[in-house]
Amino acid sequence: MKRKFNGKRQAAKMVLGVAWYEPEQWERLLDISTDRDELEATHAEWERNAVHSMKSLSRGGVWLEKVSVDLEELVQWCLSRNLPVDGKSRAAFASEKLRQGSEEHKLG
Incomplete structure (x- = not known):
C-alpha cells in the first residue's frame, strides 16, 4: 500500500530521557554523586x-521526557555495573528507564 505524499516532511524526533529529582531527594543526590562539585x-x-x-x-x-529517579534504585543500578554515580551514569540510567517504560507501554 502506497502512502500519498502531502508535500510535508515529518522531522525525525530524537527522544531523550531527563533524570528528574524531587526537592526532598537533593541532599541525598549530592551525597551519593561522585561529581557533586x-x-x-x-x-x-x-x-x-x-x-x-x-x-x-x-x-x-x-x-x-522527564524520568523520575529513585535514588536507591540508581545506586543499585550503578553498583551492578561497577559505575560511579555521576552525570554520565545518571543520564544512562534515565535513558534505560525511559526505554523500559516505552517497551512496557508497547506490550501493554
Whole structure:
C-alpha cells in the first residue's frame, strides 16, 4: 500500500530521557554523586537550569521526557555495573528507564 505524499516532511524526533529529582531527594543526590562539585547547590537552582536546557533542546526538535529517579534504585543500578554515580551514569540510567517504560507501554 502506497502512502500519498502531502508535500510535508515529518522531522525525525530524537527522544531523550531527563533524570528528574524531587526537592526532598537533593541532599541525598549530592551525597551519593561522585561529581557533586559539578551539581548545583540547591534543587531550585538545578530545576531552573534543567527547565532552561529542556526548552532550548525542545526548540531544536528534541523530544524530552522527564524520568523520575529513585535514588536507591540508581545506586543499585550503578553498583551492578561497577559505575560511579555521576552525570554520565545518571543520564544512562534515565535513558534505560525511559526505554523500559516505552517497551512496557508497547506490550501493554
